[in-house]
Amino acid sequence: MAGASWSIRRFAALDMHGTTGTARRRRIVLVEFVVGALGMVVLGAVLTVRGAWLWGLWLLGCGLGYGALAAHAVMLYPAHRLEAELDGVDVASELRRYGTAQLLLFVPGLVAGAAVVAWSRGRTARAS
Numbered sequence: 069m070a071g072a073s074w075s076i077r078r079f080a081a082l083d084m085h086g087t088t089g090t091a092r093r094r095r096i097v098l099v100e101f102v103v104g105a106l107g108m109v110v111l112g113a114v115l116t117v118r119g120a121w122l123w124g125l126w127l128l129g130c131g132l133g134y135g136a137l138a139a140h141a142v143m144l145y146p147a148h149r150l151e152a153e154l155d156g157v158d159v160a161s162e163l164r165r166y167g168t169a170q171l172l173l174f175v176p177g178l179v180a181g182a183a184v185v186a187w188s189r190g191r192t193a194r195a196s
Contacts, residue, residue, distance in 0.1 A: 074169065076183045080140035081153040082166050089159075091147070098145055101138035105131050129176020136183035137173075 084097045108131030116124030144150045172178055 074182075076136055076179060076186060077140045077144070077153065078157075078162070079166050079169060080137045081144050081150055082159065082162055083137070084141055084144060084150055085154055085159060087160070087163065089150075094145065094147075094150065098138075098141045101134055101141045105134035105138045107131070108134060126176050129178075129180070130173060132177060133173050133175075133179030133183075136180050139183075 080101070084094045086093045086097075108127045112124045112127030112129075112131055114124070115121070115127060118124075144153055
């Protein structure tokens with residue numbers, strides 16, 4: 069699941085599409101990512117300030133991962149963008165593969181770090 073074979077953008081797209089690709093699911097997942105990211109970051113900050121720094125930092129890290137997914141979900145929200153991202157993809161197979169990857173969201177900072185690395189590689193490739 070690591071390296072070039074794993075994409076946070078694809079992860080967000082597959083979650084938004086699900087098995088049926090309805091507009092309702094797209095909206096629900098978008099709200100889940102945005103509210104989840106904001107909620108975890110705010111609660112993590114409060115816990116850190118109140119002295120429960122271990123739980124607070126864990127929530128902050130997980131919230132940043134959700135933030136990366138939320139950013140991709142916002143970019144993929146228009147139907148044509150989501151469909152373009154998943155064009156030619158075996159959605160059922162990819163959903164099974166990425167389903168286990170959801171556990172990575174509980175590793176603080178991992179998904180956010182991977183998003184930063186992917187963004188910097190894409191930015192470097194565009195600059196050359």
